[in-house]
Amino acid sequence: MGDQKVPKVPIPGKRNILITSALPYVNNVPHLGNIIGCVLSADVFARYCRNRSYNTIYICGTDEYGTATETKALEENCTPQQICDKYHAIHKEVYKWFNISFDEFGRTSTPQQTEVCQAIFKNLMENNWLSENVMQQLYCDTCTKFLADRLVEGSCPTQGCNYDSARGDQCEKCGKLLNPTELKDPRCKVCQNTPRIRDTNHLFLELPLLKDKLEEYINNMSVAGSWSQNAIQATNAWLKEGLKQRCITRDLKWGVPVPHEKFKDKVFYVWFDAPIGYVSITSCYTLEWEKWWKNPENVDLYQFMGKDNVPFHTVMFPSTLLGTGENWTLMKTISVTEYLNYEAGKFSKSKGIGVFGNDAKDTKIPVEVWRYYLLTNRPEVSDTLFTWADLQAKLNSELLSNLGNFINRVLSFIAKPPGLGYGSIIPDAPGAESHLLTKTLAEKVGKYVEQYVEAMEKVKLKQGLKTAMSISSEGNAYLQESQFWKLYKEDQPSCAVVMRTAAGLVYLLACLLEPFMPSFSLEVLKQLNFPPETQVSLCEENGDIDRAKRPWEFLPNGHKIGTPEPLFKELKDEEVEFFREKFAGSQADRIVKAEAEAKKIAEELRKTKVSDGNGKKQRPTKSATENKPKVTPEAEVSITRLDIRVGLITKAQKHPDADSLYIEEIDVGEEQPRTVVSGLVKYIPLEEMQNRKVCVLCNLKPATMRGIKSQAMVLAASSSDHTKVELVDPPKSAVVGERLTFPGFEGEPDDILNPKKKVWETVQVDLHTDMELVARYKDVPFTTSAGVCTVSSICGGSIR
Numbered sequence: 037m038g039d040q041k042v043p044k045v046p047i048p049g050k051r052n053i054l055i056t057s058a059l060p061y062v063n064n065v066p067h068l069g070n071i072i073g074c075v076l077s078a079d080v081f082a083r084y085c086r087n088r089s090y091n092t093i094y095i096c097g098t099d100e101y102g103t104a105t106e107t108k109a110l111e112e113n114c115t116p117q118q119i120c121d122k123y124h125a126i127h128k129e130v131y132k133w134f135n136i137s138f139d140e141f142g143r144t145s146t147p148q149q150t151e152v153c154q155a156i157f158k159n160l161m162e163n164n165w166l167s168e169n170v171m172q173q174l175y176c177d178t179c180t181k182f183l184a185d186r187l188v189e190g191s192c193p194t195q196g197c198n199y200d201s202a203r204g205d206q207c208e209k210c211g212k213l214l215n216p217t218e219l220k221d222p223r224c225k226v227c228q229n230t231p232r233i234r235d236t237n238h239l240f241l242e243l244p245l246l247k248d249k250l251e252e253y254i255n256n257m258s259v260a261g262s263w264s265q266n267a268i269q270a271t272n273a274w275l276k277e278g279l280k281q282r283c284i285t286r287d288l289k290w291g292v293p294v295p296h297e298k299f300k301d302k303v304f305y306v307w308f309d310a311p312i313g314y315v316s317i318t319s320c321y322t323l324e325w326e327k328w329w330k331n332p333e334n335v336d337l338y339q340f341m342g343k344d345n346v347p348f349h350t351v352m353f354p355s356t357l358l359g360t361g362e363n364w365t366l367m368k369t370i371s372v373t374e375y376l377n378y379e380a381g382k383f384s385k386s387k388g389i390g391v392f393g394n395d396a397k398d399t400k401i402p403v404e405v406w407r408y409y410l411l412t413n414r415p416e417v418s419d420t421l422f423t424w425a426d427l428q429a430k431l432n433s434e435l436l437s438n439l440g441n442f443i444n445r446v447l448s449f450i451a452k453p454p455g456l457g458y459g460s461i462i463p464d465a466p467g468a469e470s471h472l473l474t475k476t477l478a479e480k481v482g483k484y485v486e487q488y489v490e491a492m493e494k495v496k497l498k499q500g501l502k503t504a505m506s507i508s509s510e511g512n513a514y515l516q517e518s519q520f521w522k523l524y525k526e527d528q529p530s531c532a533v534v535m536r537t538a539a540g541l542v543y544l545l546a547c548l549l550e551p552f553m554p555s556f557s558l559e560v561l562k563q564l565n566f567p568p569e570t571q572v573s574l575c576e577e578n579g580d581i582d583r584a585k586r587p588w589e590f591l592p593n594g595h596k597i598g599t600p601e602p603l604f605k606e607l608k609d610e611e612v613e614f615f616r617e618k619f620a621g622s623q624a625d626r627i628v629k630a631e632a633e634a635k636k637i638a639e640e641l642r643k644t645k646v647s648d649g650n651g652k653k654q655r656p657t658k659s660a661t662e663n664k665p666k667v668t669p670e671a672e673v674s675i676t677r678l679d680i681r682v683g684l685i686t687k688a689q690k691h692p693d694a695d696s697l698y699i700e701e702i703d704v705g706e707e708q709p710r711t712v713v714s715g716l717v718k719y720i721p722l723e724e725m726q727n728r729k730v731c732v733l734c735n736l737k738p739a740t741m742r743g744i745k746s747q748a749m750v751l752a753a754s755s756s757d758h759t760k761v762e763l764v765d766p767p768k769s770a771v772v773g774e775r776l777t778f779p780g781f782e783g784e785p786d787d788i789l790n791p792k793k794k795v796w797e798t799v800q801v802d803l804h805t806d807m808e809l810v811a812r813y814k815d816v817p818f819t820t821s822a823g824v825c826t827v828s829s830i831c832g833g834s835i836r
Contacts, residue, residue: 130393190219705773
């Protein structure tokens, strides 16, 4: 999946970073909890390191050997190899959609895995770290094999439980961990016959003998690599309990064969060989893999995983490598996540509960939104919860209103034609460093970028993301405070400074957020008109970090930008409800539900296809909603029934009894001005309400608002999340009192709109602003004899 043509090898004197994420197990589709726990977190860090120009590779792949694959193969009636091929492709597809930038995404069922695994084993054998022991295991005479824990079922021995389908390793009902030999009335899961207990010889890794070497490594590295608290706790728990021998072989067929005469019918236990997969997959990436894996002086190894995997990476795997006596690159930093839970309970692969990788794609919610949501919710210190309502809130308030809004405001203004904006050219901004507001902003941004780098270096990804988003909030505040729309008319040099600085922040945000939302950054760079192959950079040597203190320097003056477009789309309540309903229950329940729906639809279609005597098919019966009587015929309810005129606000003040209301006197071409009450205090400063032309709906029924009768309504556009409202502006030279026209729609307005007929409500749905900031009814502009009406920055807004 990586786009690297020539495999990288460590470069002396540079920072060489080797990143792995826990190998996802191959017998299932990964769910969002797995994705944030390992591959997505590691991807963010890998992208960050590349942006910093560190020499970085990111290695991962599917973990394919062991009992679970054999069991799945029995269930699906195929070979373990076929199961692995099927699910490896599914995993690869899911990660590709999530934009995970592996340098190599491999698998453990390869000849390379056998080679590396057996070499490590032989070293351990020669160094006397292995011992033989007899174990008692259940053996099925019918299937002629020892049964893995999961291939045995029976009654739970725990008092008061007696669940009759407990597995050999755990009872699902009471949760107790078991040994297969403890089960009452055990039966073989394959043939249902009763197995017998039989002795079997196995090889063990003598962890107690390796204790000193291991503890020295843990004590040094947990400090040097600032391990996360949860990793240190899980490791100490194992050490405190006292290290025990660990069995490294299994009576299975599907695995790496043990190269020893006495054990040639056995394979390595999956937990012995899975971490070795990191090494073997690297050897598939480059023949010079030892330069990465046997080079601790020059390579830093970062490993990402969920909390259940910790002891295998901090105790088992390092002990294995230390025991070989070779100079291995041992893990420096471990980044561990807690669990991401789903709505009311846990994500569960076995039960199919939650949102899985392929589901995310089917929702049509863009990948950058999924990545952003999972990363802001990354369970770094405690379990976190995935809920649809929270996803909606984060998208609508953080991505759309904060980030998307800032970028769109800046680029749309620059893209306006000369006289209204800059004709898409970044203006020159001499004297930016002495512009007070800009100087203050630049100092803040410089600090934020330093904090971002500090957080990311320590793999505090959630903090890094939060810091980057703060820069976008600062950008919005800077635009508001500078009042650039006024500066454009009153102080061109200052406006140029503000717009060039703001455009620099847009570029900076694309750089800082690239690790988190690469597809978003690509789109921003496209709108800034950079070539598609542009690699963002946060490199110390190029002065990128220092430049953040002078954001106006990011884009050269005279640079022509591309076409601004909204970057995010609102997620509506009804969509959230639909997803919550769709992903309720388990995947199995969903399939049953979907099949029942399909059957019902097929049945209805069959009924409607009954012929009606002429041999013609009858039309399907209308649904209940279509049968509802329309308020009035469609032709009659149109924009022509509204009386919208150009008005001039002659006076505006705050309502004495309501904090959110203004009272305006508006001249609409009649003998007396009309009194109008508008809820705009939160959105538009009082000084901007004075002496300006507006669009006024004059034939609404008057309404009393907090004791004052409002005799008309001022039209304004609001952004999709309602955080931003702007007045609809007629052209400067429009005639006061002139009625707006809508080419193609002719007719006289009603005297007063009848509230019961809902004329205004019906028409309002089709009033909006387009990408060019023009106010429209359907696709026809609000038109005056002096030209069309516009808004200052809200694209795709709703007018009311």
